[in-house]
Amino acid sequence: MTGIVDKVKQVDGAAVTVQRDNRIFVDVSKDKLTGALYSMKLLGFNQLSIMSAVDRIEDGQFEIFYVLYNYKEKVNGVVRTRISRDKAEIETVEKIYTPAHTYERELTEMFGIKVLGNSDSGKPFILENWKGQPPMRKDFDSVGYVNSHYEFRHSAEEETEGKDE
Amino acid sequence: MDKMTEEQYRAISNMLRKRSLWMLHYCTGCGAMELPPTMTSRYDMERFGIVPYVTPRQADILLVTGYVNIKTLRRIVTVYEQMLDPKYVIGFGSCPINGGVYWDSYSVIKQLDKYIPVDLYIAGCMPRPEAVISSFRHLMDLIDKGQANGYRRYKENYEYYEKNQRKVLG
Numbered sequence: 001m002t003g004i005v006d007k008v009k010q011v012d013g014a015a016v017t018v019q020r021d022n023r024i025f026v027d028v029s030k031d032k033l034t035g036a037l038y039s040m041k042l043l044g045f046n047q048l049s050i051m052s053a054v055d056r057i058e059d060g061q062f063e064i065f066y067v068l069y070n071y072k073e074k075v076n077g078v079v080r081t082r083i084s085r086d087k088a089e090i091e092t093v094e095k096i097y098t099p100a101h102t103y104e105r106e107l108t109e110m111f112g113i114k115v116l117g118n119s120d121s122g123k124p125f126i127l128e129n130w131k132g133q134p135p136m137r138k139d140f141d142s143v144g145y146v147n148s149h150y151e152f153r154h155s156a157e158e159e160t161e162g163k164d165e
Numbered sequence: 166m167d168k169m170t171e172e173q174y175r176a177i178s179n180m181l182r183k184r185s186l187w188m189l190h191y192c193t194g195c196g197a198m199e200l201p202p203t204m205t206s207r208y209d210m211e212r213f214g215i216v217p218y219v220t221p222r223q224a225d226i227l228l229v230t231g232y233v234n235i236k237t238l239r240r241i242v243t244v245y246e247q248m249l250d251p252k253y254v255i256g257f258g259s260c261p262i263n264g265g266v267y268w269d270s271y272s273v274i275k276q277l278d279k280y281i282p283v284d285l286y287i288a289g290c291m292p293r294p295e296a297v298i299s300s301f302r303h304l305m306d307l308i309d310k311g312q313a314n315g316y317r318r319y320k321e322n323y324e325y326y327e328k329n330q331r332k333v334l335g
Contacts, residue, residue: 127272128236129335135271143269149333150275153263 011039048097057138092117110136183305189224194231196257203294221247232260234272279329282315
């Protein structure tokens with residue numbers, strides 16, 4: 001464990017936090033993200049378990065994270081970066097981690113983050129024919145969307161109450 | 166032999182239909198979990214002549230087991246239109262009835278019967294296999310009486326259903 005932490009600390013631009021015995025967080029800037037992921041892969045973090053985003057609306061930023069796993073050392077490595085919420089764009093990492101291709105499509109659809117270099121980014125994926133704001137952004141009004149798009153079924157009691165008034 | 170009237174013909178065909186229902190279980194949500202015990206030896210729905218089937222073109226019942234989101238609804242409408250008459254739809258659990266726990270979800274529809282005609286709903290979250298079997302028996306009674314006519318309603322009110330489908334599917 002200590003050996004791999006020392007090696008991860010050598011990654012260019014990495015601010016390393018050891019969260020638990022088997023969990024290392026690596027914070028990098030947006031420019032050094034691709035290089036950091038490549039270095040992590042060379043260190044034995046072969047599997048991309050998941051990548052997604054967190055909407056840090058209070059900072060006006062998206063936090064993109066890549067959860068990696070090292071089978072040899074049995075360590076999770078989480079690479080995180082922050083990007084601006086107004087100009088949400090990242091570079092694709094599908095050349096380094098192939099499964100990222102699908103995750104990036106999901107990112108585009110659910111958060112509206114543009115992924116440069118991903119050929120399928122922007123094609124309809126889970127939400128077909130979705131118009132308007134991406135639903136996973138924190139300022140998306142879910143109940144308002146439901147009220148404007150669907151009708152609720154009212155119970156018999158509610159209907160009789162309405163008639164009395 | 167005298168000529169059979171249309172009423173008599175319909176009564177006989179309904180009687181035969183209700184004894185041989187082939188079911189297409191469209192497993193969308195958690196309700197799919199209740200079907201293996203219903204199909205297999207514990208509750209054994211085959212004793213009522215109901216068999217699970219794999220293709221829509223040979224099935225009579227469409228069982229929508231659980232929540233229906235927009236992406237699924239598109240497939241359900243396609244599958245429903247592929248099925249041949251007579252066809253019956255059973256909405257399974259509380260989610261197709263009123264959205265269930267997904268009442269505030271942006272992608273889950275709230276009433277299945279606005280998009281395809283539903284002959285029967287089973288309430289519950291989730292309905293036990295006993296409830297499923299009981300609803301099949303009820304559906305058989307409806308077919309026998311000629312009241313399970315959702316497929317005719319779909320043809321007669323197609324504009325209404327199409328309008329609702331277009332509203333959510335875009």
